[in-house]
Amino acid sequence: MRRKLAAGNWKMNGLCADLAEIEALAAAPAPTQTDRLICPPATLIARAARIAPGAIAIGGQECHAMNAGAHTGDISAPMLADAGASYVILGHSERRQDHMESDADVRAKARAAHEAGLTTLICVGETLAERDAANTLDIIGGQLSGSVPDHGTGENLVIAYEPIWAIGTGRTATPEQIGEVHDFIRARLERRFGAGVGRSVRLLYGGSVKPANADTIFAVSNVDGALVGGASLRAADFGAIIAAL
Ligand code: PEP
Secondary structure, eight states, X not given: OOOEEEEEEOOSOOOGGGHHHHHHHHHSXXXXXXXXXEEOOGGGHHHHHTXXXXXXXXXXXXXXXXXXXXXXXXXXXXXXXXXXXXXXXXXXXXXXXXXXXXXXXXXXXXXXXXXXXXXXXXXXXXXXXXXXXXXXXHHHHHHHHHHSXXXXXXXXXXXXXXXXXXXXXXXXXOHHHHHHXXXXXXXXXXXXXXXXXHHHSEEXXXXXXXXXXXXXXXXXXXXXXXXXXGGGSSHHHHHHHHHHO
C-alpha cells in the first residue's frame, strides 16, 4: 500500500516571512495516509526544516552530482541533508530547459542524492510538440531509462509526471492522458526493478494542480499524489489539495 504524497515546489519564490505558510500547514490536522513535502528555495531549507520535523518534510529543488568542490553557486546533496532536507526534486523541466540538464546529469545527481540519504523526486514530461506528434510515451520511456538510477526503491524514489505544456499554464492533462502515462510509468518500473519495487514507487502528477481539479486528478489510477507549483505557495490552497488526496 503506497502512502500518498503532496509535494509543493516553491521554485524561486519565498522569503523568511513566507515560512508562516509552512507553520499554517503544520497547524492543520495531520492527514493519516498522506506525506506532506515542501521544497522551498535553498535559502529557506534550514529554517523550514525546523518548523515541523516529522510532520512536514522539506526538500531541495536541485543538487549537484559532486559532494563538494569548486562549483560556485551550486549545492550538494550532503549539504541539503545537513540543512534538514529529506527529499530533492531532480530533472524538473525548468532545470532541463534553463540549465541544459540532460538525463545523464539527472541520473548522476540522483546517485549522489541517494548516497546522501535523500529521496529523489525525478520529473519526466513531454512538450506539446512531442505530444502532438504522438511521441509522449517514447519521450517518457527515454527519460525514465536515462534519468532514473539503477538502485531505485520505493523509499528513495518518487517519479513525477509533469507534461511541460501543463506547468504554470492553467492547462491540466485530461484524466485519460494522465492515466495512460502513469500506467506506462508503472509498467516500466515493474519491468526494470521487478514487481515489488516497481509497485512501491510513488507516482505524482504535476501541472496546474489546484483545489478545483485535485479530486478528478487523484481519482486516476496510479496517481499517488501531486507535485504542485503555484498552488503550494499558500497554505489554504495546498491544504485543500492535501485534503483531496
Ligand atoms: C511545477 O512546478 O512542478 C508545477 C507543476 O507547477 P504548477 O503547479 O504551477 O503548474
